[in-house]
Amino acid sequence: MTASLERAAAPSWVWPWLLTVISLAMISVSAAYLGGELQTSERWLTFWSFQPADIIAAFGDPLTHSSLMVLGGLFSALLLHVDWVHLLGNLAYFWAFGVSVEKAVGHWRFAFLFFLLGGAANLYAALQLHEIRNLPVIGASGGVSAIIGVYLGLFPRRRMGLWLPLGLYLQFARVPAILVIGSWFTLQLLYSVFGPASHGVAWSAHLAGFALGVAAAMLLRIAPGTIRLAYRDD
Template identity: 45%
Template sequence: MFVGIPPRQHRRLLWATPLLFATLWVAYVAAALVAPAGRIAATLDWGVLTGGLDSVQAWRNALSDGSVLRLFSGLFLHADWLHLLGNLVFLLIFGLPAERSMGGRRFLLLFLLGGAFSNLAAVLAIGAPDRVVIGASGAVSSVIGAYLALFPSARLGVVLPLGLFLQFVRVPAFLLIGLWALLQLLFAYSGPALGAVAWPAHIAGFLFGVVFALLTRAAIARRLRHNRGY
């Protein structure tokens, strides 16, 4: 398990990350309580359908009937509890320090826009119709990308099993995140065995997070100076 080391500054109430955590959890529990037919219907109604945004006319139709909002609603649906758990863990690890620096509203914007962008990338990359893209993996990937851009020299604590003992060590965050990004690239082109996972969404979300953090870096720096009383 990784533990992010945020920059030192005055502690303020963090609300966006806990809100997203709770919303993702409640949405999954609510879906799990309904019958299988209801879960399938919810996935089809709120998930992102592939093959439907491949032309200008398709975009016009999606904008007019509101189905473009599926790019956002699909973020809050998950295939199973492992899918959800992985996203929640990484959301907490990287989201809390990122939100502490950029603020709740900007962090929420990063999560939603990064997630929508990653879902769109998955739809365009998959190409085949009649598939559904769900999950917050792309949005969480954008948070990880923003974390790397904001804290390039940060170190993460890693618990390593060494024989009968657990050893806690700190390694540069960019090494672990770089390894994570490399795995996403490998999985994206590994063939149909992993085709159920929208790996292009992870990659697109990560890149979106990096760009978002770099574009808003000046505003974030002003916010940090204000918080520290400079």
């Protein structure tokens, strides 16, 4: 009787459809850039990206249609990537951590976290890079980093299944998520300190997004009814 009640209480599988929609949007926007002619691609880059100096200037102007369009670049930039390696890397992390986060917090809250925290991470990057002019900043890394931070805050003791190379063979192992995230975070920190700001990558946005994601998870933990308890790792 108890076992049947536990099975009834367990949540059924729900497809992470907003994770899917956002991923398809990233692929579509990036493919249009990568497959376009030079002049078309440059216009596409200008439309979806943001330039740090423009963001700072927009905050100094009264709220107009023009300034709102500039600030909107903080969010639209999350969908564009300038090469397939950058895109596929972000998608791999997005899916590795995003499925559990969307199931735990719900579809619309997941999208809200990705875009709001990703945009805030991009704003932090703009403040860091505001003296560099004519530098288009793009990429989903700020939003993906935020989702990784939310995952760590919600599931600090969860293990992740990974295929690890052992000689000529691959061995499946369950590794504590905190070790996977810790190695990722260390790389982001090293790149932020030693890696130059480049076309398409703002490393400071990665760290800001991650910190914002952890903070958001802490707030979700204390807010009643915001997390599906069956998915939360207490």
